[in-house]
Amino acid sequence: MITSSRRSTLLSGFLSGLYALLPGVKPVVAKPFDRKKTLVVAINADPVGIDPAMNRAEPIGSEIIINIFDTLVVASSDDSTQVEGRLAANWSISPDGLHYSFTLVKNVYFHDNTPVDAQSVKFSIERTRRLNPFAKSSFIKIRNIEVVDSLTVDFYLSSPVPFFLSLLGQPHAAIVSPQAVRSLGEDFSRFPVGSGSFRFQRYKPEVGLTLTGNPAYFRGRPSIDRLVYSIITDASTRHMELERAEIDICQQNAQLSALSMADIQSFSSNPDIKIIEKSSQILRQLEFNNLRTDGPVSDIRVRKAITHAIDYDGLVHHILAGTVDRVYGPLPSVSWAFTHEIRSSSPDYSPAKARALLHEAGWVSYQKKLSLITFEGSFWAAVATFIQSNLAAVGIDVTIEQMEFPSLRARHIAGMFDMALDGREPWYSDPDAHITIGYLSTLARSAMTFRMPADQHLDNLIRVAQSEQKEDVRKSLYDQIQRTVLDRVPAAYLFTNKIIIFQRREVEGLVVRTTPPLNEYWSVVKKDGSQ
Numbered sequence: 001m002i003t004s005s006r007r008s009t010l011l012s013g014f015l016s017g018l019y020a021l022l023p024g025v026k027p028v029v030a031k032p033f034d035r036k037k038t039l040v041v042a043i044n045a046d047p048v049g050i051d052p053a054m055n056r057a058e059p060i061g062s063e064i065i066i067n068i069f070d071t072l073v074v075a076s077s078d079d080s081t082q083v084e085g086r087l088a089a090n091w092s093i094s095p096d097g098l099h100y101s102f103t104l105v106k107n108v109y110f111h112d113n114t115p116v117d118a119q120s121v122k123f124s125i126e127r128t129r130r131l132n133p134f135a136k137s138s139f140i141k142i143r144n145i146e147v148v149d150s151l152t153v154d155f156y157l158s159s160p161v162p163f164f165l166s167l168l169g170q171p172h173a174a175i176v177s178p179q180a181v182r183s184l185g186e187d188f189s190r191f192p193v194g195s196g197s198f199r200f201q202r203y204k205p206e207v208g209l210t211l212t213g214n215p216a217y218f219r220g221r222p223s224i225d226r227l228v229y230s231i232i233t234d235a236s237t238r239h240m241e242l243e244r245a246e247i248d249i250c251q252q253n254a255q256l257s258a259l260s261m262a263d264i265q266s267f268s269s270n271p272d273i274k275i276i277e278k279s280s281q282i283l284r285q286l287e288f289n290n291l292r293t294d295g296p297v298s299d300i301r302v303r304k305a306i307t308h309a310i311d312y313d314g315l316v317h318h319i320l321a322g323t324v325d326r327v328y329g330p331l332p333s334v335s336w337a338f339t340h341e342i343r344s345s346s347p348d349y350s351p352a353k354a355r356a357l358l359h360e361a362g363w364v365s366y367q368k369k370l371s372l373i374t375f376e377g378s379f380w381a382a383v384a385t386f387i388q389s390n391l392a393a394v395g396i397d398v399t400i401e402q403m404e405f406p407s408l409r410a411r412h413i414a415g416m417f418d419m420a421l422d423g424r425e426p427w428y429s430d431p432d433a434h435i436t437i438g439y440l441s442t443l444a445r446s447a448m449t450f451r452m453p454a455d456q457h458l459d460n461l462i463r464v465a466q467s468e469q470k471e472d473v474r475k476s477l478y479d480q481i482q483r484t485v486l487d488r489v490p491a492a493y494l495f496t497n498k499i500i501i502f503q504r505r506e507v508e509g510l511v512v513r514t515t516p517p518l519n520e521y522w523s524v525v526k527k528d529g530s531q
Helices: 004-011 017-021 059-068 118-131 133-139 178-189 235-243 261-267 300-309 312-319 351-361 378-392 405-414 432-439 456-467 471-488
Strands: 038-043 073-075 083-085 088-093 099-104 142-149 152-157 198-204 208-213 226-231 273-278 283-288 324-326 370-375 398-403 419-424 491-497 499-504
Touching (some): 038 235, 083 088, 118 152, 312 324, 312 491, 405 419, 456 471
Antiparallel strands (some): 324 491
């Protein structure tokens, strides 16, 4: 195991030689490791996708992106569809919703000292559209991007997208330096150049990634001189190093794979540790393979039985000790489009109903076990084994397979499972982030969706809701969508994870966002007396 002193030595080394390839970029000179000006964030795995054009909503890589790069706009708050400008000083939208014109902030520069201009915006979005299949659904309706002048760029859409501004605030919509991309080629994904509050310094696999404060940042220089992402795979080691002040923050990326209840109990009596908990739109569910045309899960009575066999309150309050909130359908209850009336129609815990439905479906004739695939980690193991026990109590045998994300993604897309325990983290604050990719039947095999069969009625509702510009009409459409989805029983909806962050008391100014569930560190300061 790499010791903390060894990690500090590695993190304070100098590996910025590749920046010499970029005209105008001065090498980042190593300085003494000043803990008062250094923020150390513990992560549980190597970052993936720190180039916006390569990012597919990987949590760690996405957070690094929003600290190195800027987007045109950012979400104003977690509970609003409104956005505020970042690189965009202002914008206008045509009455038909098909034309967006952005005026950029003046005198903003990338880390290679080239200007952030309209051409770089066009270059970045078109590059992401070309290279990133994940972004296809976000930008598929962009018909054309036109550079009007150095600070004005226009987007033309093929049909209205009422949440288009929110889409432009996602990590993969970040604006990159065209000169750096051309100079570095494929190496840009390892040495990214943006305009954000922190500059990339270096990355060492299995050790960590170091960013340095951007002294010329257009919103003002960050108080932190150095931002270090330290890879600590073991939860107990993260706990110990936070207590010792060797790390400053354990954030949500580590909490979604490991159970956090013991840490919460321990840290609650420690005056040196702050515990941040926020409700989120991160939705977790037990999905059925809805494209199956034979076998048990193709029978809606079996699917209904499974939804009644799960002890939701026991899962939320006992197994996960209140670190999650109950969810009742395809949208989390904090979404502005959530239909509160569906609480009463959402399945209740009733083993008797489950057994009756199984008897009606002729369950004994199947004579088989159901497969359940899920992610690795103690968090997922605890949830999966609890569900396995619930289903066993009504006569359903389940085998659990935990696997790394790439393997799970491949199995899911290929349809090689009966049930899958996973979820969705929305990357923009709109119900579309949960609904379209999850339930539109034409996307069933395109990603980790609910694999919905052809359904003209539901598909039409989703497409109309996507383009409707009046929010009250959209709300009515999503009411119908939620009820229609529940009638189809594509999943047993379980809970939404709370965002749980542990931070040292010396850390102040952290703004925690839940949509997407990523942190920016530009506003963070460390009080005097930090170690």
